[in-house]
Amino acid sequence: MTTDTTHSEDILAIAADWRAAGEQVAIATVVETWGSSPRPAGSRLAVTASGRLMGSVSGGCIEGAVADAAKQAMATGQPQLLDFGVSDERAWEVGLSCGGKVKVFVEPLA
């Protein structure tokens, strides 16, 4: 039986492919949500040092900030736990205007 149906939600498969192709890769995962955060815990975003993005941790609100943190994580080799919420000044700056709060774990694929 063949299972060549790598579907668009399988961010781990995409991250593995990018890594195998020689890219530096980081994986961001939603680990906790409150209120009306747009993506459930477990949602993933894969990011490369060259700027490729697949997946989603928020439906768009905070992807830019998460991608920046991912690049930092790739540079330092250290994972980071990010905290976003409307009551949070940083989150407001990056535009989590959809409401709710979300914690995102960003880790380099090393």
Add this chain to the structure above:
Amino acid sequence: MKTETLARLQAERAAQNPVVLLTRLSDGAQHLWPQESLPDALADAARTTLGTEKAASVTIDGEAWFIHPHNPPLRIIVVGAVHIAQAMAPMAAPLGFEMIVVDPRRAFATAERLPGVSLNTDWPDEAMAALKPDARSAVVTLTHDPKLDDPALDAALRSAAFYIGALGSRRTHAKRVARLKDLGHDDDAIARIHAPVGLDIAAVTAPEIALSVMAEIVAARRGAALGAPRPQPSEARISIGISA
């Protein structure tokens, strides 16, 4: 994440083994369960997330962990490599289902007609014995041919499949019910079969019918009322003949 951990995780997923990824949020240390033995509290939390299919953050012994379950893929076993199966195929993967098409008629069951789909050209009784539908499986029969559909439905009714659907009019289904009763299935078992298959969206074309079937499978998988088996038409209604 270490590339080695990612490779092990992907290998377990490819082998269709349930696997839970546990990440310690303070430093990113990771474990796979049940492939690694873990302290009871962590193992219990991992087991719970597999059951609920919901990732969770938990604090155990003062440490924050993210516990992320990866269950084997949901499957849709379709009997009949027909035009509706062709229309269902591209919808299955994005909805999180692996689709397997069973059809011993090799002219129908071709990779050209069904690219990216697992094909099984055994007779449905043998195919079903090999595929072993479980509680994460849907079974849909589309051939209209009792020789092919009946053995698959017989096997599906003996399995824990979360959804069973059969294409065909009410009249066709009434005859099918009689044959399945002869095979020893009672009314309660037969009530598990969604027939006619799919939500009633007045579908006409193959893609519309495929959409109605996929929507009904999603509803059943998510526990929506739309996915509950419909009551069977009464014998009286069948006897006066309802053509659909």
